[in-house]
Amino acid sequence: MEKLAKKYRQQLDEMAKEIEGSEYLEAYWNVEDEEQGVQYYQYLQSVYEPRIDEIYREVAEHHPLQIIELEREILHERFEGFYLPRILAYTILRGIVNENYKYIKPQEHFRTVLLSLTRSLHFDYLCTRIGQSVQVGFALSSDIWVSNLLNEIPNKKVRNFFLTQKITRYRDASERKKGLLSMRRQFEGVNFYTTSFPENAIQLRTDYSELKEFILQRILLECDNSGLTKHIVKFAEEKSLWELTEFVYIFGLIINYFDLDKKTREKMAKVLNTCRKEVKGFVDAYFEFLKELLGSSRLIIKTECDKKVSGLIDTSIDDQFSGYYGLMTTIHKEGYNSDNTLSRVQKFYFQNEGLSTINECLRLTMLAYFTMELDDLEPEEYSRYMDITKVMSQYTNIFNNQSFNQSIGEVSLKYVRKLLKHFTDKRSRDYQDIKRFVMASFKDLNFMRDKDIADLFKTRRKKRKKKES
Template sequence: MYPLNEAYQQHLEAIAVAIQASPNLATYLEEEEDAYYEALKAEFEPQIEQAHQQLIDYSPLEIEAFEKTLLDERFEGLFLPRILGYSVLRGEITDLFYYARQNDHYGAILESIAQNSNFDQIKSRIGQSVQVGFALSSDIFVTNLVDGISSKRVRQFLQAQRASDARTLDGRRRIFLRYARQFKGRNYHYAAFPLEGPELTTYIKATNDFLQFRVSGELDNAAIAPTLHAMITEDDFKGRKEILRPIVFYGTFFEQTPDDRGELMTVLNRERNANPAQTSSEILSTILELKKERDFPFGKEQELNLGSVISRNIDDELTAYFNLTDKIHNDGYVNPDVQAAIAEELAKHSGLSTFAANVRESILQYFKQLAEGFGTEEASYQQWFEVTGKQFPSYIKIFGSESFNQDLRALAKRYTKRLTKVYTNKRGKDYRDIKKITMTTWQDYGFMSEKELKEFFKTPRKKKVEA
């Protein structure tokens, strides 16, 4: 756990003091009515939430320290139900839908809630979080946690949250996915960074998932960079393939000082020289996976960023790959010289290799941008036909990949469907031009047979409504 910075310590201390001085708390303690506790929540939980959100957006490595501070009795259990839910979702989950490791942070928050003097006011907000956390945890963990609670009434409440569905894999999956949907769009993510040899295997998956979340949007990651740099340059991790995926994230999405960039490149060169096949394979596999992630930003800009930390004085697949992609991105995928370079380089690699698959994916991204960028007016669709009429056949021949062809077919279908929804008059010039060109070119590309094309352009008949 990373320590909480002094500014937030002081801020939380001020909130704790204000809570204890609040008239709402005094009235609640005097009257013991739920309405006054609700008033206390309305007064202070927005302040805690604002600080929590700001910290996790800008300095997420300190979030567990922040949340542990809230376990102080002076906060009267405020905001604990929310952070209990976040702690449930942060634990690394296996394919069997169990926690990969004991979720101690979840346990600490739940234990604090169970022992809080305001438990009766809090319990109505934690039932599902307790149920999901118990479903994902081992029986030993749950039993030890419940047995450690002194209040029989609280123990009975917790025992009642052990869902029978959690006994099966499908049950745990349903319980978790249903719960996780409630938090969609929220930033609650955190993972520890391994900094010692034994931790690398244990924590690296959670770390990678956390990094991928952080770089997938517009979050400020400046506070993460020093810890990530320290992990990547740790001597204990020399020769370990587990550091290669974080290196991809760091080299692609993080800004480095000149000194830090030099150290990053030194580590990369060390790994490439010591384990050329492993390093190339891991890095190319990682960027291929990221390119295929829906809505994940790994395109031209990101590939050029990563290429800038790849030394070209090492004769390996990474040098060959980034020399080629630099040419694609800088000179343009429609350039005949670029296409000749792609054909020449791919002749050295199997069509099923990650090298070839990455090149195809880079080109496919340009065609996706083309399809998404064009409107449906005549000038746009004429340009679409002009560009694709030249480039589709060229790349179909260069790659010789049925998978790539199917991806092009899907793009062409989506764009053409957009056109036919606009140009519905089958006697009109636009519709006839679109159909004529499509009927000819798609057969040439191998996208559809004549029979399939006729079916594609057929207007479904509306069902007659019986009187």
């Protein structure tokens, strides 16, 4: 965590003074009509919450380790509860849950935000905006944690409100999942993640899940990570972490996705190449990480990722890094269908055990290439699909792997269904060309059984409507 920069403190101080001197705030406190008072408060919200949000977004983008300090400033009573419901939601969504949809550890900042809410002079209005968040947050927390929190609330009316937010249906894990996913969708694309970079093995093991999610979100949201440089370097250069699998995964994400300046890249390269030479199990752990990444639905390994890592590698070190990323360079330069590429793929593949992790990485990489190409292919380009199928056939022969063959078959079938949806005239030349090609190639490549292939092209008769008597 970092202290909030002076620049942002000054902006908040100026805003707080402006709020304090607002004639609308004065009118809010003095008005006797409750409905009129709510209108004054909502007006103040409409003026100041966007300005708070502007500061929040800037901090989240460029200085994410200052987010907790920023939130603590906004929780102060001088901001009259503005933006507090949103901070509550962010705090709930930042917590990491297990497979049972319960927080893996107590969320102390969630507690801080809730207690600030209970002390707010505007609680009666704010409670109308926080129901869903509190319900989900309580559901994800342990019963003991919630009970201890409620015991800290002295105001009976406020405590009773929170008691009603313990929802019975959320005792079911599937319902907790629905509630959490609903909140995530509501704030999809919003950057509110923060973390602490660990300095020793105990901290890394304890905070790994939060740190990993933070890094993933920075990648998915395409954030500016230049403000994290000193923390990244310090983390990467901490030798006591190098033997940990958790370190390999975080380090792997950073070198594959983060845009680093020249000086930082040089430091990352030094760490990477030292680990390759000196840290037992580092290379194996890295390719386990890469296999997981290639099989992930959250992140896509792009050409730029391979280029970033290739630029860090000392090729004089004879290991799997040099071999794998050397092959990736050939694929990117010459394409996956060149004779040289196919020859190098075969040579590399046969140098390793068929079911080895590094060979699985290679298979997943090639599957990703074919998937992307066929997904982007328009129906009118089906002749290109026929050419690609010939190349896919060469790779299936090299790999001789049932899982790869099945995946390639599924990708091909998806495109063929796209073709049949487009070319509906069964007497047309296009349709007949596609039919002949698919019936021959799907059989040769063992994508489908003869009966299933025939069913693809079978005319479906519409059921006749029964005549009304």
